[in-house]
Amino acid sequence: MQTYLVGGAVRDNLLGYPVYDRDWVVVGATPEQMLQQGFRPVGKDFPVFIHPDSGEEYALARTERKSGKGYAGFRYYASPDVTLEEDLIRRDLTINAMAMDDQGNITDPYNGQRDLQQKVLRHVSPAFSEDPLRVLRVARFQARYAGLGFTIAPQTLRLMQQLAQGDELEHLTAERVWQEFQRALGEDSPQQFLVTLLQANALIKLFPELIAAARDTQTLTAISQPVDPRVRFAILLRSAFAKIPLAQRNQYIKKFCDDHRTPNAYRDLALQFCSQSDQLCHYSQLDAEQRLELVRQLDLLRRDEHLSLLLQGCSVICKETLAVEQQLPQLLESLRKINPKALMDQGFKGKALGEALYRTQLAVCQQQIDGVL
Numbered sequence: 001m002q003t004y005l006v007g008g009a010v011r012d013n014l015l016g017y018p019v020y021d022r023d024w025v026v027v028g029a030t031p032e033q034m035l036q037q038g039f040r041p042v043g044k045d046f047p048v049f050i051h052p053d054s055g056e057e058y059a060l061a062r063t064e065r066k067s068g069k070g071y072a073g074f075r076y077y078a079s080p081d082v083t084l085e086e087d088l089i090r091r092d093l094t095i096n097a098m099a100m101d102d103q104g105n106i107t108d109p110y111n112g113q114r115d116l117q118q119k120v121l122r123h124v125s126p127a128f129s130e131d132p133l134r135v136l137r138v139a140r141f142q143a144r145y146a147g148l149g150f151t152i153a154p155q156t157l158r159l160m161q162q163l164a165q166g167d168e169l170e171h172l173t174a175e176r177v178w179q180e181f182q183r184a185l186g187e188d189s190p191q192q193f194l195v196t197l198l199q200a201n202a203l204i205k206l207f208p209e210l211i212a213a214a215r216d217t218q219t220l221t222a223i224s225q226p227v228d229p230r231v232r233f234a235i236l237l238r239s240a241f242a243k244i245p246l247a248q249r250n251q252y253i254k255k256f257c258d259d260h261r262t263p264n265a266y267r268d269l270a271l272q273f274c275s276q277s278d279q280l281c282h283y284s285q286l287d288a289e290q291r292l293e294l295v296r297q298l299d300l301l302r303r304d305e306h307l308s309l310l311l312q313g314c315s316v317i318c319k320e321t322l323a324v325e326q327q328l329p330q331l332l333e334s335l336r337k338i339n340p341k342a343l344m345d346q347g348f349k350g351k352a353l354g355e356a357l358y359r360t361q362l363a364v365c366q367q368q369i370d371g372v373l
């Protein structure tokens with residue numbers, strides 16, 4: 001029985017990238033032997049085990065055959081006679097199809113090291129097409145490595161286009177698609193994810209709402225800025241739905257986020273940013289009522305955590321950000337100092353208390369405009 005480090009850990013090790021996740025392949029072992037050694041099985045029919053101490057994944061060397069659509073359509077053949085080379089050939093890209101033994105020797109039957117040097121994302125074999133998720137994975141790797149100069153091999157792009165032509169992409173679950181998208185949003189060149197999917201004719205199947213944004217250079221440059229992935233997402237949706245009247249824009253964003261199973265943290269920021277970005281960018285021109293309305297719409301007195309994300313978004317899309325960056329936090333600080341209890345002590349209650357609070361808050365906004373805050 002032989003154990004090898006495989007996949008992304010070998011790739012990133014050779015690239016000098018940090019390695020977060022280590023996957024292992026075990027050649028020449030049976031499930032019974034793994035269990036005897038204390039490994040825990042991941043699933044009933046799946047030849048993958050968890051190491052009792054490290055918690056890392058150890059998979060028995062296997063071949064895969066596709067026998068139907070979607071993830072249920074995979075058949076595994078794991079047996080002690082499956083070789084390392086046979087296991088590696090079913091993998092997606094040559095740079096992901098290398099193995100390293102415990103002496104640091106690399107097994108690289110499909111020229112992954114050459115492709116790392118030449119900076120090419122290249123499929124290993126026609127088995128690439130057995131898993132449509134790989135269209136998204138290649139786009140995500142391009143988002144990660146394009147800055148290093150990586151490109152996609154033309155033949156691999158053709159396989160991606162062929163996959164996109166059929167109905168395979170429709171069989172991916174929304175969760176898996178979102179997972180790849182979210183990871184791409186956190187990479188160095190997230191715009192490359194969209195550009196690649198567009199080139200593969202896959203964007204129309206996966207995110208048809210984003211086609212115009214993916215063709216727009218200004219949007220692509222904006223989302224490539226080094227900001228939080230949630231901010232990039234908000235900027236992208238702002239561009240995607242810019243032509244929708246403001247009154248209906250929220251509906252479109254909510255539908256997009258429902259359809260794509262977007263986490264609330266992404267959805268909520270996008271809703272806020274898309275509806276209030278014009279006000280934020282023109283903060284210095286807002287009157288007292290508009291400033292207070294902005295604070296209330298963004299719920300900033302209760303939910304401060306969005307402020308820095310919204311300001312990150314402004315730093316990317318606004319022409320002038322000095323006013324909002326300096327004055328909005330200052331206004332919030334002053335508004336927070338208003339003590340409703342003092343108003344209650346003056347005898348205000350119920351609706352009258354709400355009105356008195358509003359007038360006091362408005363006066364604070366006016367003080368900021370008058371430069372006396």
Ligand SMILES: Nc1ccn([C@@H]2O[C@H](COP(=O)(O)OP(=O)(O)OP(=O)(O)O)[C@@H](O)[C@H]2O)c(=O)n1
Pocket residue numbers: 006007008009021023090091092093096097131133134137
């Ligand atoms: N659809 C997939 C998913 C995974 N793999 C193979 O399984 C390995 C591990 O997959 P995973 O942990 O998902 O990705 P990594 O390549 O390790 O990349 P990342 O750094 O993004 O985790 C990959 O390198 C690749 O060899 C594959 O061929 N096809």
